[in-house]
Amino acid sequence: MRLAYDVEAVRAAEAALAAGLPAGTLMDRAAAGIAAACARLLGSTYGTRVVLLVGSGDNGGDALHAGARLGRRGARVDALCLGSRTHQEGAAALLAAGGRLHGGTERADLLDDADLVVDGIVGIGGSGGLRPDAARVVARAEASAALLVAVDVPSGVDASTGEATGEVVHADVTLTPGTLKPGLLVDPGSSCAGLVEVVDIGLGPHLAALGAPDVEALEADDVAALLPAPGPESDKYQRGVVGVVAGSDEYPGAAVLCAGAAVRSGAGMVRYVGPDHATYRVLARWPEAVAGEGRVQARVIGPGIPELDAVLDQVARPEPVVLDATAATAYARAGGPALLTPHAGELVRVLAAAGVEATREQVEARRLHWAREAARATGCVVLLKGSTTVVAAPDGRVRVNPTGTPWLATAGSGDVLAGVAGALLAGGLPPFDAGSVAAWLHGLAGRLAADGASTSASAVLDALPAALRAVLR
Ligand SMILES: NC(=O)C1=CN([C@@H]2O[C@H](COP(=O)(O)OP(=O)(O)OC[C@H]3O[C@@H](n4cnc5c(N)ncnc54)[C@H](O)[C@@H]3O)[C@@H](O)[C@H]2O)[C@@H](O)CC1
Ligand SMILES: Nc1ncnc2c1ncn2[C@@H]1O[C@H](COP(=O)(O)OP(=O)(O)O)[C@@H](O)[C@H]1O
Ligand SMILES: [K+]
Structure with missing residues (x-):
């Protein structure tokens, strides 16, 4: 059985797990899994071009930390920072790994010949569709030949319901930390997610303690x-x-x-x-x-x-x-x-x-x-x-x-x-x-x-x- 938990349950389980761990551990685990999956998708990371679409929350943080890991494995990594702010530690990690940060849409041209684009615009903290700037950048990413990998959920899709009230990302692959979310199983969200892979961050026992999942899917x-x-x-x-x-x-x-x-x-x-x-x-x-x-x-x-x-x-x-x-x-x-x-x-x-x-x-x-x-x-x-x-x-x-x-x-x-x-x-x-x-x-x-x-x-x-x-x- 595949089990999906809504945002409220995910937040509760993450809080319980994080309470027993040093700060930043969960994001580190998520980023490690995301980077490993991206490296697998790329085949070899050396010399590849990776562009991160980064929003203002921890979803952007996941993307930046994953990008830093890919940078250390030899990828050229550029981040387009689309939010009103940018995850500080993630940004510092990317810079330390030799990556570059760009404001807003100014280097959207980098998307045209990227090999892989990471969507870290918004995750379980999202509400409503993509903002106009983000929608323009995403359209350019979708038009390029790059693999489009969403972190947690395709940005713009409601993680708890799969609803889409505006523009959304159409990903080839979605890498979701901790557990499936209902929005990855229910259309239109499900159709926007592409192939979905759960990235293990050790959330399982804390989810089980919460009781029944929000949504199940038979196997x-x-x-x-x-x-x-x-x-x-x-x-x-x-x-x-x-x-x-x-x-x-x-x-x-x-x-x-x-x-x-x-x-x-x-x-x-x-x-x-x-x-x-x-x-x-x-x-x-x-x-x-x-x-x-x-x-x-x-x-x-x-x-x-x-x-x-x-x-x-x-x-x-x-x-x-x-x-x-x-x-x-x-x-x-x-x-x-x-x-x-x-x-x-x-x-x-x-x-x-x-x-x-x-x-x-x-x-x-x-x-x-x-x-x-x-x-x-x-x-x-x-x-x-x-x-x-x-x-x-x-x-x-x-x-x-x-x-x-x-x-x-x-x-x-x-x-x-x-x-x-x-x-x-x-x-x-x-x-x-x-x-x-x-x-x-x-x-x-x-x-x-x-x-x-x-x-x-x-x-x-x-x-x-x-x-x-x-x-x-
Ligand atoms: N909480 C945790 O322990 C973990 C969180 N993780 C990551 O953190 C994410 C959740 O982070 P946050 O709670 O910071 O939330 P998000 O990063 O999903 O989004 C919140 C931010 O986006 C803005 N926003 C909301 N809707 C928007 C829209 N439609 N367009 C543009 N901006 C929008 C909000 O103003 C806020 O600044 C998860 O999806 C996951 O990627 C993972 O690192 C695993 C551990
Ligand atoms: N867009 C779609 N994607 C997947 N399955 C669909 C879609 N539209 C309809 N279906 C499925 O096709 C079947 C159509 O059933 P129904 O609407 O009762 O048609 P009919 O009355 O002609 O038999 C249902 O099983 C439904 O889930
Ligand atoms: K996302």
Whole structure:
């Protein structure tokens, strides 16, 4: 499991760790790790050109101390000091190592033929986007061929949320001291961070003492451990029967995709309930599915159903349920534990049903916040789809999905996700695990299906067995 802590927790853990150490030790550790990683990225440091973008706080201090270490290893290091002040000891260390300091933007031309640029403008102490001077310098750095390495977070990104309210750095690599921050896992922050590497500064025990992390992200091992697997004595009923209530005369394809995803992701049996035409299509494509009502361990309700009235009695049953699309707004009628799977537009309607006002734009700009808010307001686990899928539980736990690709933004791919989640619920996973494991597998299947180009919901469905095998192998 990858764990991310928000700024408040990081500051508390850093204070506890620093209390037992000589002054400056933490920054020294951070700078050593950052310099070592930069040296690795450069291959050989001798004769390379490194430019530091330095803000007024300790984030700039990290960059200056790391720059001093690179200078001692033979790099030519120039610092562009963009803040109202500059970290004194860091500046002195860089000068002592043979580096140079420049005021503001006066030597921005150095960026044009730099090999590596370090973004130390602002870190966990930042608020708002880049100031105009910094934004101009960053644009020049991004236009150059240099590797752009952010210290802690890409400047301008909110470390606790991933929100960006103005101009931000788009880094190739982010080196983050101590622990991951949520802003490195949630878009738009996550997309701005590039490859993320944690630089160990000994914070681990102090973070663990603070309790639960702010945000988690599953890794392959976690998914393998959570996935329901058949034992020697298993039969199809023990593995879990999932009822798929999906599709309509208008959208029969949603039924085929959702039922197929349940078939492909480990359900012992799939019972399909829907209109005749859709039933015919489902059985023609998935002969292993069974038509009609019967005992199930969980249901998926909603994909491809524009008219809610027809399915409301199914929502009220006591078994765990995935409520997708319009059905998510009927959460209050659920007779058992519910997993809601809205995209941003649908989340607005779910929130409205819970008496909370928000616009689609607001949800898209603050995904972590609104997923949490919806879980709290509805009392259900909420899986918010889109650029960084966020799964939030009413008790405050949040998982963000590290797999996935924008190629998944294709008609019907949400129907596939709902089917996977339904099969996992039927297999006995609680809604929070079912949602986060489903998003993980769906995201991996999406990447395998797309393989760097366009894909379709049917191809994602076909890639599910390969995604499962990749995890269980
Ligand atoms: N606290 C610690 O023990 C450690 C801190 N470390 C580093 O210190 C950083 C935090 O340092 P600080 O608390 O000084 O905070 P930052 O350096 O992140 O930023 C604070 C400074 O930036 C200014 N500022 C805020 N938003 C800005 C914006 N949008 N544009 C330009 N300037 C802006 C503020 O006025 C303030 O002067 C971390 O991100 C990390 O890089 C590391 O050295 C590890 C240890
Ligand atoms: N920009 C994006 N990046 C990554 N995944 C995305 C993006 N946009 C959409 N997705 C994913 O694609 C799927 C689309 O689901 P949904 O919006 O319900 O579409 P549909 O109703 O057509 O099936 C979801 O899993 C969602 O998380
Ligand atoms: K930074």
